[in-house]
Each structure stands twice: as structure tokens, then as C-alpha cells.
Amino acid sequence: MASTCLVPHCRDTGSWADSLREVSGAVLVSGLIQLVLGVSGVCGWAARHCGPMVLAPSLSIIGLSAYKEAAFFCSTNWGVALLLMLLAVTFSQHLRSCRLPFCAWPHAWEGSRESSVPTLRMFSVLFPFAGVCIVCAILSYFHIPWESLDPAMAQLSWANSTFNAPWIHIPYAGEWRWPLLTPRALAVGIAMAIGCSMNSMGCYVLCGRLLRVPQLPPHACNRGLCMEGLGSLLAGLLGTLGGTASSIANTCATGLTQAGSLLSVQVSAVACMVLGMSPRLAGLLTHIPLAVHGGVLCVTYAMAVGTGISYFQYADIDSGRNIFIVGFAMFMALLVPRWFGTALTPLATGWAPLDLLFLSLLMVPVFLTGFLSFFLENTVSGTLEERGLLSEQPWKVRAGDCHLHGERGKASQAYSLPTGLRRLLPSSCKAFPCCFLCPRSEEEEEGSSATEEGTAAPGEGTHLLPKPSSGELQPAIRSSQTDMPAWHTVA
Known part of the structure; x- marks a missing residue:
């Protein structure tokens, strides 16, 4: 946080800018490490050596890791959040087979058209999102108080005014000064790379599982991580405060809509590039109600939790060995970040960058879950049937x-x-x-x-x-x- 400067012509603004440059340097380091992990094949090797007893708790904890943020967003208006969740569940589950005759889609290789498609399931996230946003806009137009925000959040919601921002602005490297590489930036960048890589691996496995396609091959994992590394490298050079990583919410939305086409990914990429070059259009995203964000998180991240639990069927979950591994890994993944978040002096090795590295890793639940489950799975003795590693298991096909x-x-x-x-x-x-x-x-x-x-x-x-x-x-x-x-x- 930027400290208040009461002395005229003080240099706090410069130190704040240096801090932002240091964060951009950490993003740059993270992208470089991800690129190395992808090109070297480490990502694909790790994916092939993760069995059900590693995937199940890791995917489950990825979904559970957002419950605090989802509850915080929903608390601004639980009615709006529940309305979005109700519509999403209705469209994706109860009306998923509903076909509208006026909605057809061409087949590029045949030139034919479908007589009808399950439109409500395909747009089971977009339609509720747009409908609830329209309802919120109507309530705001008639000055009906519906959103409860504290002063800090209310000020943040309108911080980026869309009326003063330009329509077109193309960013370039070095616009906000070049990233600053320091020992602290290096330590945080390493932690970011490890955490983002594990999160992205979970997204890849989760997407394949939700779309019912075969096991993820190593070369696909490596390519995905390389592209994310290149994106983070570009983001660091442009001076942004965050890199590129796979989104759990988008992956789970794919599971709800069952739209796994390359075209959908390409369209979303073009839309993001257009928003990135138009500050005024991107500023409109800041006006999306927080309750809508909370409802989307509740619906999408629940898919990650359920998908992780589904992997338990391939292992002997009644085994005392597996019960201990799952319980210990998930419990410690929730306990350790909580303890470090409340401790006054959590780590004191004598070197600040090393403290930042350990603290950044130990505050990531997915890292703790994946590390503990992988370590215990490969050190605690157990049969192949217990571990779910039999060749005839469907997930290993x-x-x-x-x-x-x-x-x-x-x-x-x-x-x-x-x-x-x-x-x-x-x-x-x-x-x-x-x-x-x-x-x-x-x-x-x-x-x-x-x-x-x-x-x-x-x-x-x-x-x-x-x-x-x-x-x-x-x-x-x-x-x-x-x-x-x-x-x-x-x-």
C-alpha cells in the first residue's frame, strides 16, 4: 500500500512506481520460468506421473480456494447472486436438452446447417450473466438501493471512469518504464511460476475431464505452458501487474456449456485484445456488480470441486492409506495459509527474498495440496489398485x-x-x-x-x-x- 505523504515534494510517488516496476519484474521472471518448464518437457512429465490420488485433492482444493472471495462478492447482494445461480443451474441442468428451432449453426466441412441446437445449455453462463446485469442496471437507473458496499469498495468500483478514458490506446514495451529486476522480484517470480504452472496443469486436466476427452498428452501440456510463459513475458514488458494463466472459471464454464471448440477460444482471445487496446471499453468491466462476480464464481468453481471428487472413484478410497493422504493434504492446504495470514512474524530466515519465496509458496493452497499429495503418494507404500494406477483404469486410457x-x-x-x-x-x-x-x-x-x-x-x-x-x-x-x-x- 502507498503510504500517505504529508511533506511537500516528497518522493513517495517514485517509490510507489518502483514497487510497481518490481512487480512487473516478478511477472517477467515468472513468464521466463514457465517458458523453460514447457520447452524442457517438465510439465508433460509431471502430468504423466500424477494419478487419481494427486488429481482428486488438487482439483478439489482449486475449487474450494475461491470460497472466501465468492462469499465476499455475494455479500454485497445475495439476492442478485442467488438469481444468477438459479438461472445458470436451470439453463445448464434442467433445460440442457431444450432446442430452439430458430437457432442453427453451420458445419464448415459440409455446408449443412443444424435444424436446432441446445442453445440454453450453450449459453447457460452468458444468458444469466447478461440478464442479471440488465436487472441491476434497471434498479440503478431508478435509484433503488440494492447493493451494499463499504466506502472503500464503492470508491474502487468507480475508480476508472469510462468517460475520461480514450477510445484507442495501443500499449508498448517500456511505456511505464522498464521492469525492475531485484532479488525480491526474482523470489516472487519463482513462486508465481510454480503456483501458476500447477494451477494451469489443473485447468488442462479439468477441461479434458469435463469435455470427456482422453487423457491429456504431455506435448499438449508443454505447449500450453509455453504459451502462458510467452504471455507473461509480454505482460511484464508492457508493465502490467499480472501475467497470463489458465482460468479455472473459464474451464468450468466450458463444462457447463459443453462448448469446447477452438473457435470459442479464438473469439475470446480477439475480444480480450480489443478490450486491451480500448481503455474506455475495458473500463466498462469495472462497473459489473460484485454480486454478479460472486454468483459466477459459485457456479463455476463448484464444477472444479465436483470434478476433483469424481477422480476418487478410480482409487480405493476406503483404504486407510488413501484416506490419510487426502485428508492430510487438503487439511494442511487450508490450515497453513490461514496460519501464515494471521501470524505476525511468519518467517524470518534473515534474508528477505528467501522469506518472500517461502511465504509466497506456502500461501498457495494448490501448491501445498499438490506437493503433499504427490509426496505422500510416492513415499507411502500401497498397491497399484489402491493408488488407482492399473492400466485398465479409464482415466489412464x-x-x-x-x-x-x-x-x-x-x-x-x-x-x-x-x-x-x-x-x-x-x-x-x-x-x-x-x-x-x-x-x-x-x-x-x-x-x-x-x-x-x-x-x-x-x-x-x-x-x-x-x-x-x-x-x-x-x-x-x-x-x-x-x-x-x-x-x-x-x-
């Missing part, structure tokens, strides 16, 4: 062993590179270090055979919804998971 019925071809195509990008990449991309970012030769053979059979390559189809007669995703073992349409293309 490889991409080539799972197939799709219908026009989408094999499910192994879900994580392959888009056709246009594959054509641009030279043959030397398979050499080190790029070998960790490309699929293996057997996966490419599967992809080429699927294309020869007449299926559309990932990224070419712009459809979001399946045909009424299209088949369903049939995992090799579990027949209870065959109720999900096979039209997803995961980014």
Missing part, C-alpha cells in the same frame, strides 16, 4: 485407445496441432527442445489415418454443437460416461 463414433474421427485428434499450423512448422521442429511440443510419430499416424477416412481435422471445423444423429464419446471401460456428444475440439 491413452488417446489412441479411445475412439469416437460419428464424423469427428478418433479422439486422439483432440490435442493435435491445427492443420494450418502443422503445415507452417518445419520438419526440424521435432528436434530438441521442440520435440516436447509436438505429438509423437504414432499419434501423427493416427491423425493422418483419421483424416484419410474423411474426418475433419481439429481447428478446421467451426461448429460448436453436434448433429442430432452424431455419435457419442465411448471410453473404453466406463459405459456410464457415454452421454456426452462427440463434437469437442480442445484448445
Whole structure:
């Protein structure tokens, strides 16, 4: 926090600016480390060695980590938050099979159109969000008090006035002075990289699980982390106070809407770039009521908690070993940050950057859960059946062993590179270090055979919804998971 300066011509403003530059330096360091983790293949290696006893508590704690913020936002008006949650649950669960005849979507590879699509499920987050925002705007227009904010939050909500901001402003590197690299920035950047990488790994696994596609291959994890690292590098150079990372809320919204097309990701990316170059349009986001944010968090993060719990079915949860690992990891992940948040002098190693590094890591619940569960899972003895590592377990089914019925071809195509990008990449991309970012030769053979059979390559189809007669995703073992349409293309 910036301290109040009572002396004329004091230099507190300069030190505050230096602090912001130091944070940008931490973002820059975080992006560089994430890029190294992705290119070296460490991310993909870790993903292959995380079993159900690591994924289940980690995903569950990711969802539970936002309960304080969700409750804080909802407390401004619980009626608005509950209205949004009610509409989202109604559209995504009760009316998910409702088809509107006037809503059709073209198929790029056929030129045909669907007679109807499950529109309410597809927009089960957007429609409630827009409807509740309109209700709040109407109440504000008629000067009806509906939002309870303390003075500090009320001032923050209107801090960025959209009437004085320019319409177009293109940021450039060094505009707000260059990032400041200090030992403290290095320590915090390392902690940010580790925490963001684990959070992103959870997002990748969560997205695949919600869309019922096969196990995430290592090269897809590495590519995702590399792109996030490049984004954080650019964000640090532009002087921002936060890097790029996968969003749990967006991932869970994908599970609610079941819209896993590359087109949806591309459209959202273009929208974010437009907002970033228009301060006046971006300023409109500051006027979204906090209760609406709280309702969205409650609906989306609940999906992460439920998905994490679903992984327990693949391990022997009745085993005393597994009960101890799950209980201890999740309890300590909630206890340690709470203790460090209330302790007056939590750490005192004698070197401030080292204190910041340890404190930043120990304050992240997902890091504690993943570290403790991974450590205990690999040190406490247990059978393969207890640990859920049997080869016939559905969650371990490889991409080539799972197939799709219908026009989408094999499910192994879900994580392959888009056709246009594959054509641009030279043959030397398979050499080190790029070998960790490309699929293996057997996966490419599967992809080429699927294309020869007449299926559309990932990224070419712009459809979001399946045909009424299209088949369903049939995992090799579990027949209870065959109720999900096979039209997803995961980014």
C-alpha cells in the first residue's frame, strides 16, 4: 500500500512506481520460468506421473480456494447472486436438452446447417450473466438501493471512469518504464511460476475431464505452458501487474456449456485484445456488480470441486492409506495459509527474498495440496489398485485407445496441432527442445489415418454443437460416461 505523504515534494510517488516496476519484474521472471518448464518437457512429465490420488485433492482444493472471495462478492447482494445461480443451474441442468428451432449453426466441412441446437445449455453462463446485469442496471437507473458496499469498495468500483478514458490506446514495451529486476522480484517470480504452472496443469486436466476427452498428452501440456510463459513475458514488458494463466472459471464454464471448440477460444482471445487496446471499453468491466462476480464464481468453481471428487472413484478410497493422504493434504492446504495470514512474524530466515519465496509458496493452497499429495503418494507404500494406477483404469486410457463414433474421427485428434499450423512448422521442429511440443510419430499416424477416412481435422471445423444423429464419446471401460456428444475440439 502507498503510504500517505504529508511533506511537500516528497518522493513517495517514485517509490510507489518502483514497487510497481518490481512487480512487473516478478511477472517477467515468472513468464521466463514457465517458458523453460514447457520447452524442457517438465510439465508433460509431471502430468504423466500424477494419478487419481494427486488429481482428486488438487482439483478439489482449486475449487474450494475461491470460497472466501465468492462469499465476499455475494455479500454485497445475495439476492442478485442467488438469481444468477438459479438461472445458470436451470439453463445448464434442467433445460440442457431444450432446442430452439430458430437457432442453427453451420458445419464448415459440409455446408449443412443444424435444424436446432441446445442453445440454453450453450449459453447457460452468458444468458444469466447478461440478464442479471440488465436487472441491476434497471434498479440503478431508478435509484433503488440494492447493493451494499463499504466506502472503500464503492470508491474502487468507480475508480476508472469510462468517460475520461480514450477510445484507442495501443500499449508498448517500456511505456511505464522498464521492469525492475531485484532479488525480491526474482523470489516472487519463482513462486508465481510454480503456483501458476500447477494451477494451469489443473485447468488442462479439468477441461479434458469435463469435455470427456482422453487423457491429456504431455506435448499438449508443454505447449500450453509455453504459451502462458510467452504471455507473461509480454505482460511484464508492457508493465502490467499480472501475467497470463489458465482460468479455472473459464474451464468450468466450458463444462457447463459443453462448448469446447477452438473457435470459442479464438473469439475470446480477439475480444480480450480489443478490450486491451480500448481503455474506455475495458473500463466498462469495472462497473459489473460484485454480486454478479460472486454468483459466477459459485457456479463455476463448484464444477472444479465436483470434478476433483469424481477422480476418487478410480482409487480405493476406503483404504486407510488413501484416506490419510487426502485428508492430510487438503487439511494442511487450508490450515497453513490461514496460519501464515494471521501470524505476525511468519518467517524470518534473515534474508528477505528467501522469506518472500517461502511465504509466497506456502500461501498457495494448490501448491501445498499438490506437493503433499504427490509426496505422500510416492513415499507411502500401497498397491497399484489402491493408488488407482492399473492400466485398465479409464482415466489412464491413452488417446489412441479411445475412439469416437460419428464424423469427428478418433479422439486422439483432440490435442493435435491445427492443420494450418502443422503445415507452417518445419520438419526440424521435432528436434530438441521442440520435440516436447509436438505429438509423437504414432499419434501423427493416427491423425493422418483419421483424416484419410474423411474426418475433419481439429481447428478446421467451426461448429460448436453436434448433429442430432452424431455419435457419442465411448471410453473404453466406463459405459456410464457415454452421454456426452462427440463434437469437442480442445484448445
